[in-house]
Amino acid sequence: MQIHKGNPQFITLLAALGLRPHYIANLDSGTSQVSAIARFLNGKPAPAFNLPTPLVDPLARLLNILPKDLLQGLYTWSGWYNATPADQLPHVRQMSVDRWVVATYPQRQFPVVLVGSANGAATHLAAALDAPWLPQTLLTPVRRLGIPVDEPQPDIAWAAGPVHTLLANNPDLRIHQMRDPGQDRLMLRTMAYFRLKRLRLGPVYEQFLEQRLAPGGTIILIECNYAWPATKIGDRHIFQHGGEGSATPEEYIYGSRRVEAYLREQDSQHRRWDPPKPDGDYPEAEWGFAPELRADVERFAARHGYRLRRIVFDHPEELSPAIAELYRWWYRRRDIPANRLFVQSFVHQQPYWTLRHGLVPYWSVFSVEPSIERLERYLAASEPYDDIYVNMFSHGVDSIGIAKADAWQPILDRARNQGRFLGVSRERFPRDYGSAVRYYKQLRALNGAYPLPNPLSLEQFNAFWEAHGAQFAVQWQGEREMKA
Numbered sequence: 001m002q003i004h005k006g007n008p009q010f011i012t013l014l015a016a017l018g019l020r021p022h023y024i025a026n027l028d029s030g031t032s033q034v035s036a037i038a039r040f041l042n043g044k045p046a047p048a049f050n051l052p053t054p055l056v057d058p059l060a061r062l063l064n065i066l067p068k069d070l071l072q073g074l075y076t077w078s079g080w081y082n083a084t085p086a087d088q089l090p091h092v093r094q095m096s097v098d099r100w101v102v103a104t105y106p107q108r109q110f111p112v113v114l115v116g117s118a119n120g121a122a123t124h125l126a127a128a129l130d131a132p133w134l135p136q137t138l139l140t141p142v143r144r145l146g147i148p149v150d151e152p153q154p155d156i157a158w159a160a161g162p163v164h165t166l167l168a169n170n171p172d173l174r175i176h177q178m179r180d181p182g183q184d185r186l187m188l189r190t191m192a193y194f195r196l197k198r199l200r201l202g203p204v205y206e207q208f209l210e211q212r213l214a215p216g217g218t219i220i221l222i223e224c225n226y227a228w229p230a231t232k233i234g235d236r237h238i239f240q241h242g243g244e245g246s247a248t249p250e251e252y253i254y255g256s257r258r259v260e261a262y263l264r265e266q267d268s269q270h271r272r273w274d275p276p277k278p279d280g281d282y283p284e285a286e287w288g289f290a291p292e293l294r295a296d297v298e299r300f301a302a303r304h305g306y307r308l309r310r311i312v313f314d315h316p317e318e319l320s321p322a323i324a325e326l327y328r329w330w331y332r333r334r335d336i337p338a339n340r341l342f343v344q345s346f347v348h349q350q351p352y353w354t355l356r357h358g359l360v361p362y363w364s365v366f367s368v369e370p371s372i373e374r375l376e377r378y379l380a381a382s383e384p385y386d387d388i389y390v391n392m393f394s395h396g397v398d399s400i401g402i403a404k405a406d407a408w409q410p411i412l413d414r415a416r417n418q419g420r421f422l423g424v425s426r427e428r429f430p431r432d433y434g435s436a437v438r439y440y441k442q443l444r445a446l447n448g449a450y451p452l453p454n455p456l457s458l459e460q461f462n463a464f465w466e467a468h469g470a471q472f473a474v475q476w477q478g479e480r481e482m483k484a
Helices: 008-015 029-041 053-065 068-082 086-091 094-103 120-129 152-169 202-212 249-254 257-265 292-304 316-333 351-356 369-381 405-412 435-444 458-471 479-483
Strands: 110-116 133-135 137-143 173-179 191-198 213-224 227-234 237-241 280-283 307-313 340-345 360-364 387-390 418-421 475-477
Touching (some): 029 133, 068 137, 086 137, 094 133, 094 191, 110 120, 110 202, 110 292, 120 133, 120 316, 120 351, 120 360, 120 458, 152 173, 152 191, 152 227, 152 237, 202 213, 202 292, 249 257, 292 307, 316 360, 360 369, 387 405, 405 418
Parallel strands (some): 110 133, 110 213, 340 360, 340 387
Antiparallel strands (some): 227 280
């Protein structure tokens, strides 16, 4: 469902119903994280596909019986349907997006607010701290047809007009045009990915902080320093070829045997891609933090007397072990067993059911080989789990280095009691388009029904970090460290 007007009262009213500005992607990292946190803060689970709960079971049955080819076509054209027509870009305003973000959160004050990088582990940190999250980056998909998936140069030429229009009306944004023909292959047939990365808080976020962050409260910056070689096309326009997964930036830019084999399997006439030569490393379009925002937050916090802390890490998944161990530490202090691991994938984040079932959350960006390797390292260094549940996000393509069900089996075998998938069809993955719905249904059915806890305080988080923080590739910085 969509919003087509920018009136503040209209957006506030409809945001309470789960609606959004029509030019912001529905199922993307940023919007899904906002929705999951907002629903949790309102005492509700995040719905599957943002659908009302009564529709979940009928949709699951329908997706289970439709032919794969039909489902793949529906998947591709659903992206086109939800993308913004280019002629509507003159109406895109960041302030309307910001109003939607803040309107999703309950009307009360919070001791902590998170700001910055999209990150699934940070979703569970926000839930623990009873904190809303203000995203730096959101996705505007734009409709376009007729550009071959494996030819980036025509896409750059096409984007010149739309990018100019967006930037002219939104001076606080930088556009990272992201093109990943490895993992987003189906969607690239019908749309372009414009990641809108804010460089300043802006008036709506500032007003939200002034009214909803408690006096003397704390702003926590989530800063993922993940960078990607990219090309500056124009003022505030960065072109990024490829994205986080298994294929490396070098493979996306210069090719490899894996790229050749992949393109051959896709019946492409190309054997490598031909993007523009990178002129430097830039914040990764989806997950990376643009440091310009930090300077603006520092200014705002100093002016209003708020505390400022930073959580800094170099790869999106580096925060996952820290948050998993934080939850184990927290559960034990609540006399709850801390022996059930829940591996969540991409936008399939469920802080409500995680806490209601007493699950330990571990977030994986995608189902790719490097993600399994990072999870293996965490499990090798942690106390064993009795139960391990794994979800895999389906993006519809046998992309380079994709980790199918068999690759996850050693993870499941680590469980002392049971290890199993939630919502995943071994036979259909990665074309398992009904997995998000089945995942939600199976997650709800897990045993364990604990009351939602009182929030974790910053003092408790500090105590955990003082005792265990040295083992993680994450920095937790306060005012003293920031000034040093």
